[in-house]
Amino acid sequence: MKKIILGTMVVASLAFSGSVPVVADALYQKECASCHFGYQPALLNKASWEKVMGSLSDHFGTDASLNKEDHQAILSYLVRNAGNGKITTNNDTTRITQSAYFKKEHRKIPLNVITQKEVGSLANCMACHTTADKGSYSERDIVVPNYGRWE
Ligand code: HEC
Ligand code: HEC
Incomplete structure (x- = not known):
């Protein structure tokens, strides 16, 4: 996360700098x-995670429901670590891919690149962001299938 240094005070800025904490x-x-x-x-922010977790039996056309105990544990993990x-x-x-910032960042990607079988949908982060599992979405780690590096 980008840090703004003010005198001796170090303030974590709210600006998104291309990386997020890994799943833990x-x-x-x-x-x-x-x-x-x-x-x-x-x-996603807290409200969005609550919506996702509140509708798991009808989760984007599938049933992803959990038992009560697991549901509570996962909801709590997501809410505690939600983004802001x-x-x-x-x-x-309930979609990351619907945020205004996300849409702006991905608006230049041609539709046929998204719909090709190696990608399928913008929800498939790992298809292009080779280090997404490490929480890094920085541009230098993007390799778009059948397109190559994004520059
Ligand atoms: C049975 C399969 C399945 C399971 C299990 C599952 N999901 Fe999903 N999820 C989907 C499908 C299908 C989509 C829609 C993907 C697409 O649009 O390409 C989706 C999409 C999402 C999205 C939206 C992605 C976007 O921005 O478009 C979120 C957030 C999400 N899932 C969270 C979760 C969470 C949290 C859990 C665990 C509680 C979970 N999913 C478990 C199938 C599943
Ligand atoms: C089809 C390939 C593709 C998929 C799938 C994709 N992205 Fe991206 N993403 C890109 C490209 C290309 C850019 C750079 C756009 C630009 O700068 O013009 C980008 C930019 C970003 C950025 C901004 C990075 C920065 O340093 O400014 C973030 C954050 C990001 N993507 C997150 C995600 C997440 C999260 C997902 C999955 C929900 C996802 N992306 C799915 C191709 C993809």
Whole structure:
């Protein structure tokens, strides 16, 4: 995270600098990263995670419901580590890919690049961000399938 140094005070800035803390919860990794990439908690704000977790039986066309205990543990992990930076601002949906910042960052990617079988949808972060699992989305680590580096 970008740091702004003010005299002796170090303030973590709210600006998103291309990286987020990695997933650090084994239960979350097991239950929420089996169908897709394990999205880091900082990619959605608290309200969005509550919505995602509140509608798991109808989760983007699938049933991802959990038992009560696991549900509570995962909800608590997500809410505690929810994001509050640029990427989550004004996003009241259940999709990371619907935030204004996300849409702006990805607007130049041609549709046929997104729909090709190696990608499928913008929700498939790892297809292009080779270090997404390490929490890094920086431009130098982007390799778009059948397109190459993004510059
Ligand atoms: C049974 C499979 C399955 C499981 C288990 C699952 N998901 Fe999903 N999830 C999906 C599908 C399918 C999508 C839609 C993907 C797409 O649009 O390409 C999705 C999308 C998402 C998105 C939105 C991505 C975006 O920005 O477009 C979030 C957030 C998400 N899942 C969170 C979770 C969490 C949290 C859990 C664990 C509680 C979970 N998922 C478990 C199938 C699953
Ligand atoms: C089809 C490939 C592709 C997919 C899939 C994709 N991205 Fe990206 N992403 C890009 C490209 C290309 C850029 C750089 C856009 C630019 O600068 O013009 C980018 C930029 C970003 C940035 C800004 C990075 C910075 O340093 O400014 C973030 C954050 C990001 N993506 C997150 C995600 C997340 C989270 C997902 C999954 C929910 C995702 N992306 C899915 C291609 C992709």
